[in-house]
Amino acid sequence: MAAALLGLARAPVRPLPWAGLAARLASSMALPEQSQQLFESAVGAVLPGPMLHRVLAVDPSGKQLKVRDRSFHLCNNLYLVGFGKAVLGMAAAAEELLGQHLVQGVISVPRGIRAAVERAGKHEMLLKPHSRIQVFEGAENNLPDRDALRASLAIRQLAEALTADHLLLVLISGGGSALLPAPIPPVTLEEKQMLTKLLAARGATIQELNTIRKALSQLKGGGLAQAAYPAQVVSLILSDVVGDPVEVIASGPTVASSHSVQDCLHILTRYGLRAALPRSVKTVLARADSDPRGPHTCGHVLNVVIGSNLLALAEAQRQAEALGFRAVVLSAAVQGNVRTVARFYALLAREAAAHLTSAGAAGAEDTELHQLAAQLQLPDLRLEGALEAVAGARGPICLLAGGEPTVQLQGSGRGGRNQELALRVGAELGRQPLGPVDVLFFSGGTDGQDGPTDAAGAWVTAELASQAAAEGLDPAAFMAQNDSHTFFCRLQGGAHLQYSGLTGTNVMDTHFLLLRPR
Numbered sequence: 001m002a003a004a005l006l007g008l009a010r011a012p013v014r015p016l017p018w019a020g021l022a023a024r025l026a027s028s029m030a031l032p033e034q035s036q037q038l039f040e041s042a043v044g045a046v047l048p049g050p051m052l053h054r055v056l057a058v059d060p061s062g063k064q065l066k067v068r069d070r071s072f073h074l075c076n077n078l079y080l081v082g083f084g085k086a087v088l089g090m091a092a093a094a095e096e097l098l099g100q101h102l103v104q105g106v107i108s109v110p111r112g113i114r115a116a117v118e119r120a121g122k123h124e125m126l127l128k129p130h131s132r133i134q135v136f137e138g139a140e141n142n143l144p145d146r147d148a149l150r151a152s153l154a155i156r157q158l159a160e161a162l163t164a165d166h167l168l169l170v171l172i173s174g175g176g177s178a179l180l181p182a183p184i185p186p187v188t189l190e191e192k193q194m195l196t197k198l199l200a201a202r203g204a205t206i207q208e209l210n211t212i213r214k215a216l217s218q219l220k221g222g223g224l225a226q227a228a229y230p231a232q233v234v235s236l237i238l239s240d241v242v243g244d245p246v247e248v249i250a251s252g253p254t255v256a257s258s259h260s261v262q263d264c265l266h267i268l269t270r271y272g273l274r275a276a277l278p279r280s281v282k283t284v285l286a287r288a289d290s291d292p293r294g295p296h297t298c299g300h301v302l303n304v305v306i307g308s309n310l311l312a313l314a315e316a317q318r319q320a321e322a323l324g325f326r327a328v329v330l331s332a333a334v335q336g337n338v339r340t341v342a343r344f345y346a347l348l349a350r351e352a353a354a355h356l357t358s359a360g361a362a363g364a365e366d367t368e369l370h371q372l373a374a375q376l377q378l379p380d381l382r383l384e385g386a387l388e389a390v391a392g393a394r395g396p397i398c399l400l401a402g403g404e405p406t407v408q409l410q411g412s413g414r415g416g417r418n419q420e421l422a423l424r425v426g427a428e429l430g431r432q433p434l435g436p437v438d439v440l441f442f443s444g445g446t447d448g449q450d451g452p453t454d455a456a457g458a459w460v461t462a463e464l465a466s467q468a469a470a471e472g473l474d475p476a477a478f479m480a481q482n483d484s485h486t487f488f489c490r491l492q493g494g495a496h497l498q499y500s501g502l503t504g505t506n507v508m509d510t511h512f513l514l515l516r517p518r
């Protein structure tokens with residue numbers, strides 16, 4: 001769906017007409033440098049400014065706001081609210097574009113974000129000095145708190161005061177659920193926070209977590225849209241969820257919820273929380289099905305996904321082609337255990353290397369690769385397309401993917417999904433020689449922060465095991481402790497780490513596999 005929405009469906013890969021020149025270009029730069037360029041172009045494509053400019057425009061008369069192919073009348077009637085990790089930059093871009101039409105705005109963004117953006121010199125992501133947009137910072141560590149609650153109440157108040165003449169622009173990005181808490185009484189903020197924490201710790205998916213959050217919230221699951229009715233509502237959504245489901249991202253505050261109380265009870269039972277529910281939660285759930293207003297309706301809302309992992313990958317693919325790689329996007333929905341995902345990428349690298357060096361792929365490994373692909377159940381995986389492209393290639397190959405694998409923490413080390421994935425792929429690649437081909441795997445979080453570290457991710461080559469051994473580092477010991485960040489800090493003085501600082505955007509992670517025959 002996202003591909004169609006964004007007009008990004010790709011034609012099958014054909015040989016490049018300028019293949020000779022491009023291949024020379026690819027071979028003149030080091031693979032780590034090239035992977036860094038791909039990451040920068042991926043992130044650059046989903047920065048708030050470019051994204052908003054792609055979908056929003058004011059017509060020359062200044063009387064119409066164009067959102068894709070829809071037009072909305074402007075006459076001192078524009079209001080703005082927003083919540084999410086990327087919303088400060090989105091609001092700054094909206095203010096730049098629509099400032100003179102804006103009457104008032106309120107946004108809820110993570111604690112410390114303005115100072116971080118300022119320190120990074122990203123002034124284009126800051127609001128103007130006398131902005132009409134009020135900023136609340138809160139939800140430290142992605143958990144709803146009193147400050148986020150105050151922000152939610154200000155957002156609700158703004159929405160409820162609107163009339164049919166008004167237009168409300170809603171800016172939404174990942175992290176929005178924690179930044180827009182408004183529990184339905186008698187549920188308290190603390191009770192909701194506790195339930196969310198318990199569900200997350202027991203492994204609930206973001207879909208399950210947000211189903212519960214919606215049932216207990218005044219503003220999620222279409223509640224914000226309802227509060228703004230009869231004003232027209234345009235929501236611009238930056239997706240941080242695989243498949244870009246608008247009802248899940250930030251718990252869908254402008255999307256009518258299709259979940260029933262039964263769905264909630266199933267989830268609470270699945271995670272062993274049904275028996276110990278606070279009385280207030282039971283009361284709200286019991287009331288929900290008998291709510292005389294019925295579910296929220298959202299006919300007055302236009303929800304638009306303005307950025308996603310696929311958009312970032314498409315830009316990185318373009319950049320890879322410009323660098324002379326034959327480039328294929330494998331999937332923008334990589335999920336699953338990081339160990340399985342790492343094995344999958346290592347087998348894919350091995351098979352691609354075998355084709356490039358005419359060694360021929362081993363049957364058992366091809367079978368395992370397909371088994372892992374089936375096990376991971378990636379809905380949009382283009383494995384055959386990638387293998388075909390690899391089989392027909394003589395020069396450098398770039399396979400791109402994105403998503404959010406899961407790390408089940410066992411140790412007490414420092415790391416993140418991306419660094420752990422890279423370390424695991426590197427360890428797998430070193431198991432057998434790959435022939436005369438250079439192979440690099442890169443994994444980086446588009447928000448610029450991988451887990452609780454200040455690196456965005458890391459890159460590895462097939463030489464990782466020997467490089468580590470030369471410095472007395474044992475990758476297996478670091479993996480057992482989930483200590484990938486410490487490993488990469490020590491390996492060649494941190495040269496394999498990707499640092500970009502907080503990027504001000506967030507469309508999950510990017511994975512690049514680069515292969516170049518020697």
Ligand SMILES: Nc1ncnc2c1ncn2[C@@H]1O[C@H](COP(=O)(O)OP(=O)(O)OP(=O)(O)O)[C@@H](O)[C@H]1O
Pocket residue numbers: 142174175240406407408409412413414415416417420445447449450451452482483484506
């Ligand atoms: N030592 C570690 N090694 C590997 N992964 C870790 C480690 N510590 C935390 N993580 C992982 O980091 C993730 C949390 O990091 P982060 O704050 O970047 O979350 P996020 O999912 O990227 O947030 P968002 O999607 O809202 O941007 C969790 O998935 C957690 O399992």
Ligand SMILES: O=C(O)[C@H](O)CO
Pocket residue numbers: 173174175176177178206210240241248249250251
């Ligand atoms: O805020 C949230 O609910 C998550 O980041 C998913 O969008």
